[in-house]
Structures are given as structure tokens and as C-alpha cells.
Amino acid sequence: MPAHYSGTSFAKQFGAWAVVAGGSDGIGGAFAKDAAARGLNVAIIARRAEPLEKLANRIASEYAVETLTIQADLTSQDMVAQIASATDDLDVGLFVHNAGSSLHAAGFLDQSVEDANFLVELSCRAPTLLAHHFGTRLRTRGRGGMIFMSSLACLAGNGLQATYAATKAFDTSFAEGLWIELAPQGVDVMGVLAGATRTETMLDQKASKFEDAMDPTLVAQGAFDHLGKGPNWVPGDENQAAAKGLWPIPRVAVVNAMSQSTAALFDLPMKPVEGREFHEND
Numbered sequence: 295m296p297a298h299y300s301g302t303s304f305a306k307q308f309g310a311w312a313v314v315a316g317g318s319d320g321i322g323g324a325f326a327k328d329a330a331a332r333g334l335n336v337a338i339i340a341r342r343a344e345p346l347e348k349l350a351n352r353i354a355s356e357y358a359v360e361t362l363t364i365q366a367d368l369t370s371q372d373m374v375a376q377i378a379s380a381t382d383d384l385d386v387g388l389f390v391h392n393a394g395s396s397l398h399a400a401g402f403l404d405q406s407v408e409d410a411n412f413l414v415e416l417s418c419r420a421p422t423l424l425a426h427h428f429g430t431r432l433r434t435r436g437r438g439g440m441i442f443m444s445s446l447a448c449l450a451g452n453g454l455q456a457t458y459a460a461t462k463a464f465d466t467s468f469a470e471g472l473w474i475e476l477a478p479q480g481v482d483v484m485g486v487l488a489g490a491t492r493t494e495t496m497l498d499q500k501a502s503k504f505e506d507a508m509d510p511t512l513v514a515q516g517a518f519d520h521l522g523k524g525p526n527w528v529p530g531d532e533n534q535a536a537a538k539g540l541w542p543i544p545r546v547a548v549v550n551a552m553s554q555s556t557a558a559l560f561d562l563p564m565k566p567v568e569g570r571e572f573h574e575n576d
């Protein structure tokens with residue numbers, strides 16, 4: 295049966311430290327706060343020092359946990375070395391790759407190729423490098439978790455957000471592949487397909503449209519509650535209904551079948567993994 299972590303079992307599986315890449319505000323800030331509320335120390339990564347320090351101080355004053363801030367750009371060449379040297383001495387049990395919002399909608403050829411490539415670096419290159427770094431550590435210790443922030447935009451190609459939707463398809467598919475590979479090693483992996491969420495990044499761009507959007511706290515709480523149960527989580531009933539319509543075949547079955555087929559093709563072992571769907575709660 296899929297694992298279910300709550301209370302002290304969450305801290306036991308995913309403690310002692312959570313690392314949140316893009317963790318100073320928005321959904322990442324909510325992940326950092328909720329991890330602290332569950333008893334984990336938190337290391338948060340972002341580019342701007344002030345929001346990082348502000349959130350770290352707030353977490354330290356509200357919860358009996360340690361905090362660490364890492365000022366780094368996730369698209370920079372040396373970011374893995376920078377993050378590794380800051381966290382190598384910590385007992386990291388949970389890695390969350392959060393940063394990845396699209397900053398605008400525009401036709402692919404009507405925006406600069408640098409803007410498109412920035413999203414690929416942030417939402418494909420960075421999670422690949424950091425998942426390899428932290429995943430290796432988690433597999434060695436035989437327990438832990440990784441969460442990758444995706445979006446409902448991953449469900450289909452999306453005009454005016456062609457690159458964004460494609461990077462989110464990468465994040466979802468990457469999380470599903472790591473979910474089946476690492477579950478037998480004690481490491482729980484999950485992608486989160488969020489819908490419109492009221493975060494600073496989105497309010498800055500489209501204030502009026504995002505004022506009634508979902509609270510980031512609910513996204514983070516729901517994701518942590520679902521971690522260990524299945525490869526994906528979709529926050530919100532309406533978003534779940536939309537995802538279910540576009541993913542009529544249960545994802546757990548699809549991921550297992552695709553993995554078995556690859557294993558058969560290459561004569562490699564691959565055991566099926568049980569799991570719940572993104573809309574199945576306790």
C-alpha cells in the first residue's frame with residue numbers, strides 16, 4: 295500500500311531538513327512554512343536576499359526549527375556547487391523544486407529566445423541537476439522525498455505559453471519516472487499540478503485575475519499530505535475534475551505500464567509500484 299505520513303512519521307521520513315528551491319515567497323514560501331510546521335528545519339533558496347531573510351526570521355520565530363538561507367540563481371552555471379556546499383553538512387530528507395512560473399504570455403516567436411531558454415533552465419535543467427544531487431543522497435540514506443512543482447498547463451500544448459507548458463510537461467513526466475524508480479528505495483517523489491494560485495509572482499503580473507485564485511498554503515499542505523501516496527497531486531476540486539477529464543486513464547497504471555514496457559525492451563528489472571491517483575484522498 296502507498297505510504298501515508300502524518301505527524302511524527304512525516305518528520306521521520308522527510309526530516310531533518312527540507313530544501314526548497316524558490317522558497318522565499320508564493321507556493322515555495324508556503325512549502326517552507328508548512329515543512330517547519332511539521333517539525334522540519336528549512337533551507338530556502340532564492341535570488342533576492344531580503345524576502346529570504348524575512349521569511350527565515352518569521353519561520354524561526356513561529357516554529358522551533360532551524361533555518362538557512364541560500365542566495366542563488368537556479369539558472370546559474372554554478373548553482374549546484376553553491377547549494378551543495380551550503381547543505382552538504384545537513385541531514386536533508388526533503389527537496390522541493392518550486393520556482394518556475396512563466397512571467398508572461400506571448401507567441402513563441404514574439405518573445406526573445408533568452409526568455410524561452412530561461413524557463414527551460416529554471417524548470418528543466420535546474421530540477422534535473424538538483425534531483426540528481428539530492429536524489430543520490432536520499433537513496434543512500436534510504437528515505438526521503440522530492441516534490442516538483444508543475445501546473446495544469448502540462449496537460450496539453452498551450453498557445454501563448456508553448457515553452458512554459460512544455461517545461462511543466464517535463465516536470466510532471468520527470469516526477470512520475472522518479473516516483474516508480476525511487477519508491478522501492480524508500481524515496482517518495484511527486485509532481486504537483488497546480489491551477490491558478492494567488493502568489494506574489496502572479497499578483498505582480500495579473501493582479502485582478504489572481505485575487506480570487508487558490509491560497510498557496512492549501513497547495514503546499516495538500517501536497518505534503520499526499521506525498522508518499524502517488525506520483526501526482528492536483529490541488530482543488532475543480533482542477534482535479536479538469537485533470538481527470540484530460541487524463542481519463544489512471545496515471546499510476548499508465549506509469550507502471552510504460553515502465554514495464556521500457557524494462558522489457560532493454561531486458562532490465564522493473565517492479566510495479568502501487569499508488570493513489572491525484573484525486574484520491576483518505
Ligand SMILES: NC(=O)c1ccc[n+]([C@@H]2O[C@H](COP(=O)([O-])OP(=O)(O)OC[C@H]3O[C@@H](n4cnc5c(N)ncnc54)[C@H](OP(=O)(O)O)[C@@H]3O)[C@@H](O)[C@H]2O)c1
Pocket residue numbers: 315316317318319320321322323339340341342343345366367368369392393394395396416443444445446487488489490491492493494495496507
Ligand atoms: N501561481 C500560480 O498560479 C501557479 C499555477 C500553476 C503552477 N504554478 C507553479 O508553481 C511554482 C511556484 O509558482 P509561484 O507563483 O509561487 O512563483 P515563482 O516565481 O515560480 O516562485 C517564486 C519563488 O521562486 C524564487 N525564484 C524565482 N526564480 C528564481 C531563480 N531563477 N532562482 C532562484 N529562485 C528563484 C523567488 O524568489 P526570487 O525572485 O527572489 O528569486 C520566489 O522565492 C512554479 O513552478 C509555477 O510554475 C504556479
